[in-house]
Amino acid sequence: xxxVFLKDLRLILRDRWALLAAMLAPIVIISLIAGAxxxxxxxxxxxxxxxxxxxxxxATAFRKLLAEHADVQMMSRxxxxxxxxxxxxxxxxxxxxxxxxRAYLRGEQGRIELLTDPAxxxxxxxxxxxxxxxxxxxxxxxxxxSEDLIVVEKKSLTGSRGTxxxxxxxxxxxxxxxxxxxxxxxxSMALHDERGWGTLPRLLVAPAGFTWMLLGKLGARFVLGFxxxxxLLLWGYFFFRVSLGSSPSALVVVSAAVVFASVALxxxxxxxxxxxxxxxxxxxxxxxxxxxxxGLWWPPEVTPEWMRSIAPAVYTSWAMQAMxxxxxxxxxxxxxxxxVSMLLLYGLVTLVIGVRLFRARHSAx
Amino acid sequence: MSAAVATKELRRSYDGREAVRGITLEVSExxxxxxxxxxGAGKTTTLSMISTRIWPTSGDAWVFGKHVVRDVHAAxxxxxxxxxxxxxxxxLTGYENxxxxxxxxxxxxxxxxxxxxxxxxxxxxxxxxxxxxxxYSGGMRRRLNLGCALVSSPRLxxxxxxTVGVDPQSRVHIFDAVRRLRExxxxxxxxxxxxxxxxxxxxxxxxxxxxxxxxxxxxxxxLALSSAGEMVELRFAQAPADTTPLQALEGVEKIEKSGxxxxxxxxxxxxxxxxxCGVRGIWPPIVQIRVTPISLETIFIELTGKxxxx
Numbered sequence: 001x002x003x004v005f006l007k008d009l010r011l012i013l014r015d016r017w018a019l020l021a022a023m024l025a026p027i028v029i030i031s032l033i034a035g036a037x038x039x040x041x042x043x044x045x046x047x048x049x050x051x052x053x054x055x056x057x058x059a060t061a062f063r064k065l066l067a068e069h070a071d072v073q074m075m076s077r078x079x080x081x082x083x084x085x086x087x088x089x090x091x092x093x094x095x096x097x098x099x100x101x102r103a104y105l106r107g108e109q110g111r112i113e114l115l116t117d118p119a120x121x122x123x124x125x126x127x128x129x130x131x132x133x134x135x136x137x138x139x140x141x142x143x144x145x146s147e148d149l150i151v152v153e154k155k156s157l158t159g160s161r162g163t164x165x166x167x168x169x170x171x172x173x174x175x176x177x178x179x180x181x182x183x184x185x186x187x188s189m190a191l192h193d194e195r196g197w198g199t200l201p202r203l204l205v206a207p208a209g210f211t212w213m214l215l216g217k218l219g220a221r222f223v224l225g226f227x228x229x230x231x232l233l234l235w236g237y238f239f240f241r242v243s244l245g246s247s248p249s250a251l252v253v254v255s256a257a258v259v260f261a262s263v264a265l266x267x268x269x270x271x272x273x274x275x276x277x278x279x280x281x282x283x284x285x286x287x288x289x290x291x292x293x294x295g296l297w298w299p300p301e302v303t304p305e306w307m308r309s310i311a312p313a314v315y316t317s318w319a320m321q322a323m324x325x326x327x328x329x330x331x332x333x334x335x336x337x338x339x340v341s342m343l344l345l346y347g348l349v350t351l352v353i354g355v356r357l358f359r360a361r362h363s364a365x
Numbered sequence: 366m367s368a369a370v371a372t373k374e375l376r377r378s379y380d381g382r383e384a385v386r387g388i389t390l391e392v393s394e395x396x397x398x399x400x401x402x403x404x405g406a407g408k409t410t411t412l413s414m415i416s417t418r419i420w421p422t423s424g425d426a427w428v429f430g431k432h433v434v435r436d437v438h439a440a441x442x443x444x445x446x447x448x449x450x451x452x453x454x455x456x457l458t459g460y461e462n463x464x465x466x467x468x469x470x471x472x473x474x475x476x477x478x479x480x481x482x483x484x485x486x487x488x489x490x491x492x493x494x495x496x497x498x499x500x501y502s503g504g505m506r507r508r509l510n511l512g513c514a515l516v517s518s519p520r521l522x523x524x525x526x527x528t529v530g531v532d533p534q535s536r537v538h539i540f541d542a543v544r545r546l547r548e549x550x551x552x553x554x555x556x557x558x559x560x561x562x563x564x565x566x567x568x569x570x571x572x573x574x575x576x577x578x579x580x581x582x583x584x585x586x587x588l589a590l591s592s593a594g595e596m597v598e599l600r601f602a603q604a605p606a607d608t609t610p611l612q613a614l615e616g617v618e619k620i621e622k623s624g625x626x627x628x629x630x631x632x633x634x635x636x637x638x639x640x641x642c643g644v645r646g647i648w649p650p651i652v653q654i655r656v657t658p659i660s661l662e663t664i665f666i667e668l669t670g671k672x673x674x675x
Binding site: 201 | 413416417418438441442444446448450451452453454455466469470471513
């Protein structure tokens with residue numbers, strides 16, 4: 001027993017890179033999660049676009065009270081809609097319509113418009129709570145015994161869905177996460193398997209050439225990953241009633257682009273890792289990093305500013321953006337052009353890097 | 366260049382250590398050419414450069430006139446290789462392995478099945494073609510490994526120590542397959558550290574040591590390199606201080622000393638042995654005497670000062 005123990009210990013210590021990766025991977029992941037969830041110093045205030053078409057005392061009072069709790073930015077209705085609907089930078093905008101103060105002062109009921117992006121459910125919920133709070137404060141200042149003269153009228157700016165369920169929010173992210181796990185591990189391990197079976201040298205001298213051989217292998221992983229993603233989404237649709245949006249073709253395009261980028265990432269991992277032992281912790285670290293930063297585990301609005309600023313550097317954030325556009329915002333192909341282009345570009349660049357790394361490690365030169 | 370394989374001053378270094386040190390050779394079409402040498406002699410590195418698996422640090426190599434670096438794709442279409450390590454997919458059947466490699470090496474779809482059947486027959490595995498490779502014995506896997514190199518019907522087959530760790534029966538199967546290939550006009554470059562294989566199988570042999578070719582020729586040509594007829598091997602109880610008196614013995618051509626082992630290359634062993642009795646007493650006691658007629662083994666020892674071991 002001692003002999004086996006010592007031998008295994010020696011084997012572990014011999015592969016220093018594997019040991020380093022195994023030690024660093026959990027440290028990086030834990031630090032990232034801690035930074036994302038518990039870094040309260042870096043938490044920016046909630047951005048709240050406000051369009052004041054009333055310009056009366058009621059709207060002014062509301063604005064002042066809201067500014068105590070959120071980052072209120074005044075703009076026109078069109079600008080506010082653009083910020084919420086097109087840029088998705090704020091979960092909702094508040095519009096104080098013309099005549100609100102006049103109606104209130106006459107003792108008539110007035111309305112505040114809440115223009116929402118249901119895909120940012122947490123943010124929308126926060127603004128609704130904020131409005132409720134501010135409404136109570138305003139009433140206390142004006143006349144504590146008065147009737148509730150202000151109603152909030154909610155309207156979705158990004159599709160027909162007024163609300164989203166917890167499944168709608170979580171299934172796309174976790175689908176991408178599991179596909180990422182399966183594809184990155186599968187791709188990087190499959191390439192090391194070829195070395196383990198001794199078949200790599202034979203493949204490398206085949207007339208087809210190194211790059212085509214590699215693309216063939218990646219193609220198989222792509223098909224498997226794509227099938228996994230579609231099966232997971234269909235499972236969510238049939239068993240959890242998760243919406244798949246209104247454009248099946250767009251969903252297929254996004255799924256293909258996500259899997260393509262994941263396969264390319266798997267190749268990079270295989271190119272960096274020299275041994276199977278190095279591959280495992282490296283794959284795990286990469287998957288966790290890309291999941292956390294890309295917003296697969298939690299909505300971006302709950303993460304600190306620094307994490308949101310680096311999110312575009314990982315393709316998973318583009319994948320989530322596209323999935324949210326399709327699933328939560330009911331958008332179509334035209335809405336996902338940009339995130340899908342980014343996914344394809346990311347995949348292409350990563351593929352070139354991966355081929356070069358793998359070639360440097362395994363080919364003739 | 367019309368030779369099947371030609372190399373000129375071929376060299377390869379790894380981290381500053383030169384594994385192959387300027388090899389120049391020519392292999393004619395249709396011959397079995399053996400690279401014979403101990404482990405670490407540079408045989409596999411030489412084969413890898415010819416197979417285009419690795420690039421030479423300097424020098425050139427051609428396969429049927431195609432340069433292995435500058436015309437790599439054309440060279441690859443002409444050859445196939447059975448690496449020293451088994452290169453098979455254990456969860457696929459024998460047939461599936463061969464079929465995959467046939468496709469990989471561009472065998473046309475219409476011919477693929479027939480080629481696979483032929484390769485299975487060549488390595489005598491037709492009966493087990495539908496079994497998973499993981500159920501094959503070591504010898505069967507070696508034979509299938511060879512089959513994978515044959516399935517594309519290459520003009521040049523590179524076999525890297527194909528019989529290492531193989532049972533005698535499978536070894537015979539492999540020899541038969543190699544001989545049949547020669548009959549079909551296929552050129553074979555065969556590395557081995559088994560002297561008997563080189564003697565029995567190869568038309569010409571290059572003896573390699575420490576990255577260099579120390580002798581090259583047919584078996585008779587190599588044997589003729591030695592003017593001695595026999596080798597007398599004396600193992601002393603301890604290393605003798607001086608072997609000069611042995612040089613004076615009748616018929617002695619050359620003497621090599623390696624610790625307590627002294628090898629005397631002589632035209633005939635008998636007078637040497639007789640005279641040895643006369644000079645007894647001036648050296649430590651002799652514990653073993655072996656007399657061997659000049660063979661590839663003795664030539665190898667004479668040229669390199671080393672024995673070939675498994």
